[in-house]
Amino acid sequence: MLLSQAAKNESEARQGWTYLGKMAIAVFAILTCLATLKFFTEDKFAPKNSGLGGALAQPRLDLLLVGSSHSRKSYDMRLLEKQTGVANSFLIAYDGAELSTISQMLDYLVARPEHCPRYLVVEAYSSFLARRPDLQDPRYFADAPPSLKLTILHSYLAEWGYRSALLDIFDLVVNRGNEEIITYPVYAPIMESRSYKGGRTDFYFPGISVSEFTVLKAKVNGNVPNPSQLSAFYHILDLARTHHIAVIFIDTPLPLPVSVNPDIQALKNDFKQILGARHISYIDGDQGYPIDEPELFSDSNHLSSKGREEFSRRISIVLKAWMASEAAAGY
Secondary structure, three states: OHHHHHHHHHHHHHHHHHHHHHHHHHHHHHHHHHHHHHHHHHHHHOOOOOHHHHHHHOOOOOEEEEEOHHHHOOOOHHHHHHHHOOOOEEEEEOOOOOHHHHHHHHHHHHOOHHHOOOEEEEEOOHHHHOOOOOOOOHHHHHHOOHHHHHHHHHHHHHHHOHHHHHHHHHHHHHHOOHHHHHOHHHHHHHHHHOOEOOEOOOOOOOOOOHHHHHOOOOOOOOOOOOHHHHHHHHHHHHHHHHOOOEEEEEEOOOOHHHHOOHHHHHHHHHHHHHHHHOOOEEEEOOOOOOOOOHHHEOOOOOEOHHHHHHHHHHHHHHHHHHHHHHHHOOO
16 A cells, blocks of 8 residues: 555656646747747837937938947937938937947848938947947847847857857847837837937936046057957948948047047057048047037046037038038049
8 A cells, every 4th residue: 555655646746747847848938939029029119219220210311320329429410410401310329339230230221222321420439449349238139120130149149159148148138128118108209209310419418527527537448459340340341332332430529538548549540540541531529629628528438418519510510511522422
């Protein structure tokens, strides 16, 4: 009888483990389906007036500006639109977006003639030229269509390796952005109210004090261009030439204590040399701009609202003249 009871207990234990196994498989299957559904559809929830989703929603892109938060906080898109006379303009900006990220987005856009810009302004933030490519803003991945998502993941794995990247990728694909999807009816109108053609024109960023200004430090990873960034740099130039896009590179203003950093100046010089060799325009935003005025900056690498307005007025004149010269040259 004891043997019979033991056999019964063993059978029940097996049934219990089988049940748990089936439950685990069912849960895994459901989560896999949800993650797959999110991967292929979440770009449909992208804002229509900011980021990549906003650019793809435009009927036409005559002037496209693309970069990181430096670009977002440096260009007043309403003012730029008014002073250049280019109505079909847009700014794509993601936090931490460097040349490798910009290259990916441009690859996607130029493959679709309706989204290929005529004039292109690329952020030439000197510090990012020396930085190892990384994905700092998960919104970029969320806004990307499925084919671009695959490019992003492949690039991330190639740069960081499977051991370092897999957990980050799992988090990016499965966890990030779920709250925006769930709250979309509320979230979308709020996001739309915070942007105009990709720029944060309605946001107010105060300037810093003199004491804060004097202790600002450059955020830079040395003075040697990262090989991956350099490769992306050349790829952007090749894309512009192949698709007959007029391109200009602009490094937006940095506060004086940061601008004078030797590493920053060395990287600016790399931009100048590479672009000069190809006869492509490069604008160092520090030149002719009052970079010694604290109220024009909100931190070590971003303009304040007052600084943004001042820079936008100045750069509008430059862009208008540049586009006129490129049009005369046949672009």
